[in-house]
Amino acid sequence: MLTERHLEVVLAVVYEYIKTGEPIGSRTIARKFLRDRSAATIRNEMADLEEMEYLYQPHTSAGRIPTPKAYRVYVDAILRRQRPFPSVSEGWIRELRGRRKDVEEALVYATRLLGRITSYIGVAALGPAQETVLQRVEFLRMGHSTVLVLLVLRGGLIHHKTVTLPCDMTQEALDELSRRVSTIAIGRSWAEVRGTLQSYVEDALERYADSCRSALKEMDGLLTEQPFQFFTGGTHNVLGLPDFSDLGRLQTIMALLEEDESIGKLVRNCSTERGLCVTIGDENPELKMPDCSIVMASTVTGGRKAVVGLIGPVRMDYERSISVLERVLETLAGKNENVKSDEEVH
Amino acid sequence: MLTERHLEVVLAVVYEYIKTGEPIGSRTIARKFLRDRSAATIRNEMADLEEMEYLYQPHTSAGRIPTPKAYRVYVDAILRRQRPFPSVSEGWIRELRGRRKDVEEALVYATRLLGRITSYIGVAALGPAQETVLQRVEFLRMGHSTVLVLLVLRGGLIHHKTVTLPCDMTQEALDELSRRVSTIAIGRSWAEVRGTLQSYVEDALERYADSCRSALKEMDGLLTEQPFQFFTGGTHNVLGLPDFSDLGRLQTIMALLEEDESIGKLVRNCSTERGLCVTIGDENPELKMPDCSIVMASTVTGGRKAVVGLIGPVRMDYERSISVLERVLETLAGKNENVKSDEEVH
DNA sequence: TATTAGCACTCCCATTCACAGAGTGCTAAA
DNA sequence: TTTAGCACTCTGTGAATGGGAGTGCTAATA
Numbered sequence: 001m002l003t004e005r006h007l008e009v010v011l012a013v014v015y016e017y018i019k020t021g022e023p024i025g026s027r028t029i030a031r032k033f034l035r036d037r038s039a040a041t042i043r044n045e046m047a048d049l050e051e052m053e054y055l056y057q058p059h060t061s062a063g064r065i066p067t068p069k070a071y072r073v074y075v076d077a078i079l080r081r082q083r084p085f086p087s088v089s090e091g092w093i094r095e096l097r098g099r100r101k102d103v104e105e106a107l108v109y110a111t112r113l114l115g116r117i118t119s120y121i122g123v124a125a126l127g128p129a130q131e132t133v134l135q136r137v138e139f140l141r142m143g144h145s146t147v148l149v150l151l152v153l154r155g156g157l158i159h160h161k162t163v164t165l166p167c168d169m170t171q172e173a174l175d176e177l178s179r180r181v182s183t184i185a186i187g188r189s190w191a192e193v194r195g196t197l198q199s200y201v202e203d204a205l206e207r208y209a210d211s212c213r214s215a216l217k218e219m220d221g222l223l224t225e226q227p228f229q230f231f232t233g234g235t236h237n238v239l240g241l242p243d244f245s246d247l248g249r250l251q252t253i254m255a256l257l258e259e260d261e262s263i264g265k266l267v268r269n270c271s272t273e274r275g276l277c278v279t280i281g282d283e284n285p286e287l288k289m290p291d292c293s294i295v296m297a298s299t300v301t302g303g304r305k306a307v308v309g310l311i312g313p314v315r316m317d318y319e320r321s322i323s324v325l326e327r328v329l330e331t332l333a334g335k336n337e338n339v340k341s342d343e344e345v346h
Numbered sequence: 347m348l349t350e351r352h353l354e355v356v357l358a359v360v361y362e363y364i365k366t367g368e369p370i371g372s373r374t375i376a377r378k379f380l381r382d383r384s385a386a387t388i389r390n391e392m393a394d395l396e397e398m399e400y401l402y403q404p405h406t407s408a409g410r411i412p413t414p415k416a417y418r419v420y421v422d423a424i425l426r427r428q429r430p431f432p433s434v435s436e437g438w439i440r441e442l443r444g445r446r447k448d449v450e451e452a453l454v455y456a457t458r459l460l461g462r463i464t465s466y467i468g469v470a471a472l473g474p475a476q477e478t479v480l481q482r483v484e485f486l487r488m489g490h491s492t493v494l495v496l497l498v499l500r501g502g503l504i505h506h507k508t509v510t511l512p513c514d515m516t517q518e519a520l521d522e523l524s525r526r527v528s529t530i531a532i533g534r535s536w537a538e539v540r541g542t543l544q545s546y547v548e549d550a551l552e553r554y555a556d557s558c559r560s561a562l563k564e565m566d567g568l569l570t571e572q573p574f575q576f577f578t579g580g581t582h583n584v585l586g587l588p589d590f591s592d593l594g595r596l597q598t599i600m601a602l603l604e605e606d607e608s609i610g611k612l613v614r615n616c617s618t619e620r621g622l623c624v625t626i627g628d629e630n631p632e633l634k635m636p637d638c639s640i641v642m643a644s645t646v647t648g649g650r651k652a653v654v655g656l657i658g659p660v661r662m663d664y665e666r667s668i669s670v671l672e673r674v675l676e677t678l679a680g681k682n683e684n685v686k687s688d689e690e691v692h
Numbered sequence: 693t694a695t696t697a698g699c700a701c702t703c704c705c706a707t708t709c710a711c712a713g714a715g716t717g718c719t720a721a722a
Numbered sequence: 723t724t725t726a727g728c729a730c731t732c733t734g735t736g737a738a739t740g741g742g743a744g745t746g747c748t749a750a751t752a
Contacts, residue, residue, distance in 0.1 A: 025744050038696050043745070061702045061744050101492065101508040112604065136486060140498060146447070148498065152486060158496070160504050162447045235581070236600030239593050247585050254582030258458065371715050384725050389716070407715050407732045 002052070007073070008034060009045045010054050014066045014074040018315055021242055023063030068281040068314065071293070075278050075318050086323040088117060096331050103157050103302035107231045110308055110328055115234010117324050119241060120312030121257065123296075125267040126229040127305030131189050132157070137181045139174040139215065147174060149218055154303045163218040165211040173208055177215065180204055190223040230263040243313030249291055253311075256288060267307045270296035276322065281314045295321050299333045306332065348398075353419070354380060355391045356400050360412045360420040364661055367588055369409030414627040414660065417639070421624050421664050432669040434463060442677050449503055449648035453577045456654055456674055461580010463670050465587060466658030467603065469642075471613040472575040473651030477535050478503070483527045485520040485561065493520060495564055500649045509564040511557040519554055523561065526550055536569040574653075576609040589659030595637055599657075602634060613653045616642035622668065627660045641667050645679045652678065 002010070012033035016024045026042040034042060046064055049055045054073070055064040066074070092113055099106045103126060111122030136152035145168040151159040169177075180201055185193045197216060202209050235254060244250045256262040269284050270277040276297040282290040293316050296309030308329055310321050348356070358379035362370045372388040380388060392410055395401045400419070401410040412420070438459055445452040449472060457468030482498035491514040497505040515523075526547055531539045543562060548555050581600060590596045602608040615630050616623040622643040628636040639662050642655030654675055656667050 023744090027744075039744095040696050040698095040746095041694085044695090047746080057745085059703060060746090062704075063744065101510075135488075136484075138482075138484075140482060142481075142500075148504075150498070150504070152494065152496070158504060158506050164447075233604065236597050236604065239597040239600065245593075247591075251582050251585040254585065258579065258582065369715090373715075385715095386717095386725055386727095387723085390724090393717080403716085405732055406717095407730080409715065 002054075005034075005037075006045055006049060006052075006054075009042060010049060010066070010070050010073055011077060013046075013055060013064055014070050017066055018317055021315065023058060023065050025063035028063070068283065071280045071314060071318075072283075075280065078319050078322065079276065079278070083319060083323040083326070086320060086327050088324060088327055092117075093327070093331050096328065097334075100301065100332065100334065103304065103306070104229070104231075106301065106332060107306060107308070108233060110332060111231050111233030113233075114308070114310055114324065114328060115237045118310055118312065118317070118321050119237045120310045120316060120321065121235050121238055122233040123257070123263060123266065123309050123311060124231040124233075125263060125307045126157075126231075127271075127298075127307070128223070128228065131191055132304050133187060133189055134185045134193075135187075137178055137185055137219075139178050141169070141171045141174055144168055147215065149215060149222065151219065151222065157302060157304065159222050161218060161222050163215065165214055167208065167211050169208055169211050173205070177201065177205060177208070177212060190219075194220065228260075228264060228267055230260050230267075232257050232263070238312070241313060243291075243315055253289055253292060257311075262288065266294060266296070266309070266311075270294075270309065271298055271305075271307055276326070278318065278322070293318070295325055297325060297329055299329045301332045301334075308332065348400075351380070351383075352391055352395060352398075352400075355388060356395060356412070356416050356419055357423060359392075359401060359410055360416050363412055364663055367661065369404060369411050371409035374409070414629065417626045417660060417664075418629075421626065424665050424668065425622065425624070429665060429669040429672070432666060432673050434670060434673055438463075439673070439677050442674065443680075446647065446678065446680065449650065449652070450575070450577075452647065452678060453652060453654070454579060456678060457577050457579030459579075460654070460656055460670065460674060461583045464656055464658065464663070464667050465583045466656045466662060466667065467581050467584055468577075468579040469603070469609060469612065469655050469657060470577040470579075471609060471653045472503075472577075473617075473644075473653070474569070474574065477537055478650050479533060479535055480531045480539075481533075483524055483531055483565075485515075485524050487515070487517045487520055490514055493561065495561060495568065497565065497568065503648065503650065505568050507564060507568050509561065511560055513554065513557050515554055515557050519551070523547065523551060523554070523558060536565075540566065574606075574610055574613055576606050576613075578603050578609070584658070587659060589637075589661055599635055599638060603657075608634065612640060612642070612655070612657075616640075616655065617644055617651075617653055622672070624664065624668070639664070641671055643671060643675055645675045647678045647680075654678065 009029060012029050013024045016028060016032070026039040026046055029042045030037055030039040046055060050057065050064065053067055054070040056067055057064055096106065096109055096113060099109050107124040107126060111124050114120070114122030133154040134151060135154055136150070138150040140148040140150060142148050142162060145165045147163055147165055147169070149161050149163055153159065181197060184196055184200065201216065202212050205212050235257065238244055238250070265287055269279060269287060276295070279287065279294040281293060287294070289311070291314060292311050293314050294309060294311050295316075295318065296307055298305060298307045300306065308325065310316075310325060312321065355375060358375050359370045362374060362378070372385040372392055375388045376383055376385040392401060396403065396410065399413055400416040402413055403410055442452065442455055442459060445455050453470040453472060457470050460466070460468030479500045480497060481500055482496070484496040486494040486496060488494050488508060491511045492508060493511055493515065494506060494508050499505065527543060530543055530546060547558050547562065551558050581603065584590055584596070611633055615625060615633060622641070625633065625640040627639060633640070635657070637660060638657050639660050640655060640657050641662075641664065642653055644651060644653045646652065654671065656662075656671060658667065
């Protein structure tokens with residue numbers, strides 16, 4: 001297995017490679033990191049490490065490049081120890097804090113901020129609304145059997161959808177429906193009231209039973225079927241990185257980021273685990289981003305679960321990325337604040 | 347000025363250059379477009395055209411490349427004549443038609459569709475809401491002096507904003523405010539009722555005068571200060587184009603597209619004019635995209651003005667872009683449909 | 693036994709050079 | 723006014739070259 005010095009060499013190679021992007025030679029390691037050993041010794045270690053698949057050579061007579069396995073060791077080491085406080089402009093943090101009133105806006109800003117600070121791509125997802133307390137339910141008649149379903153959730157979040165019902169309901173009937181649904185649902189989450197509503201409302205408004213059924217189904221869809229809302233920001237920052245000089249690859253990534261489905265996978269990949277989660281390269285082949293690493297973490301803002309993260313090259317600056325992300329998450333969650341946030345009302 | 351043959355040469359060079367991307371030599375023109383003239387003759391014409399700044403040579407012994415001035419002549423010619431019906435998958439058009447219920451969703455889809463079909467970047471903007479009829483106004487208390495202002499506009503569009511008022515209003519007082527504002531505003535546009543409201547509501551609820559003033563100001567801001575909503579789609583399509591092989595330039599463009607401000611300029615640039623509007627290269631230096639051309643046109647969907655367009659390289663396929671855009675716009679506006687759209691109610 | 697110095701070897705990459713090819717401008721003839 | 727012919731210019735490509743960085747191996751050393 002890995003000896004102490006093997007480990008030191010791996011960490012040194014990863015560290016240096018992240019900094020320079022060039023293959024790292026034995027001389028460099030001996031000079032900068034293990035001053036009491038000669039290059040020849042390091043060379044032997046490196047040969048071992050190559051056999052164990054922690055390092056590889058792009059060609060004979062080149063330095064070594066870390067494999068995903070080496071990055072994993074490196075990242076685990078970072079996660080274990082204390083990270084330095086990242087230098088992030090206080091102005092930006094304050095701006096982000098100021099936007100917390102509107103969760104969506106805050107997340108859009110957070111992704112752009114993350115992108116700008118790290119030169120990687122910021123992503124965010126807003127968790128399923130079904131756990132969030134409903135504050136208001138309205139059905140507004142828009143046209144012939146077309147109705148706008150409007151849900152106000154705690155945290156200033158609004159979901160709405162225009163739906164077509166099987167029969168034309170008057171605004172009065174819809175108000176009646178709103179009232180009945182409200183009585184039961186307001187102050188509770190959709191998950192709690194879902195079952196109750198299905199049976200109750202239909203009986204009470206039997207004349208419109210079909211329409212009510214379909215309206216409730218749409219609400220259900222709004223709150224559960226499309227459980228995450230996605231945001232990406234700062235995609236352009238990544239264009240300058242040498243790691244993404246292969247345009248074809250970059251194009252694939254950008255295309256993936258435009259589909260909600262693949263960000264969905266991204267989030268699911270992370271949200272099952274606790275806290276911070278780093279995926280290196282093709283550790284999760286389902287994500288279809290073999291040349292990218294993903295740093296994600298979840299938090300709670302505006303009463304909803306949110307997942308925020310960064311997508312960068314495998315050779316990304318994990319230390320900085322992680323600490324910047326932690327700082328942003330803290331700000332979103334409202335930790336370390338002097339001003340108390342508004343207390344919730346009913 | 348330009349003789350008939352000068353014009354033919356210009357059009358031929360632009361046409362061929364758009365197709366190949368390589369400098370065009372006199373031989374090519376003589377062989378493919380002006381078969382009754384020899385290459386030497388064309389060469390003379392080309393020398394003239396170079397002097398008149400319609401063409402230029404990247405170096406002495408290379409073919410000619412069109413200047414923006416030549417593209418302008420070409421585009422004007424296209425705009426004047428009948429364009430061929432573009433080959434766009436009927437499935438996509440049907441999909442787009444199906445999404446028309448929700449204006450925002452439709453525009454998001456439209457931009458992605460445009461991007462995918464043309465390999466350029468789709469952009470869209472949804473026009474100012476102040477001309478749109480208000481359907482509902484609500485103020486919902488979210489917390490201590492925090493209020494959610496909610497505006498439902500015709501066309502299924504919702505604007506909302508969480509605002510902080512100078513004093514804590516109860517939900518009852520807010521309901522009163524909603525009711526009063528509704529009485530005056532429902533069924534009219536913000537532009538119509540703006541003045542009336544300012545003076546009326548404050549008197550009626552003098553106890554909360556300050557708060558009302560500030561609430562109305564926020565509504566005003568929501569409907570006028572931020573008059574456009576922006577969408578971009580299919581940005582990744584452009585990564586494969588040889589014209590954007592300069593990553594630095596591409597990065598600038600992508601960064602611009604992430605700021606609402608610059609898309610705002612884009613839209614203003616177009617929306618003052620009637621119908622279809624093509625901006626080539628730095629024809630409008632304010633847009634800060636000297637290497638891009640922009641094809642935009644406006645339409646009306648869901649009762650609101652929308653501007654939809656394409657951003658591509660100067661060497662873009664104008665003919666196809668314009669006709670695809672026209673097709674998409676028609677679909678958004680609901681022309682050429684068999685199924686009648688829902689009639690509007692009250 | 694582990695470490696190190698020395699050395700020959702490998703491979704990459706930037707530079708140089710020559711050359712084919714495409715296209716021009718000019719001139720003189722039709 | 724148009725065209726054929728020709729010398730000239732410039733680019734892009736491919737081969738040849740040499741420097742440089744880094745390795746693996748061996749033999750000497752602690």
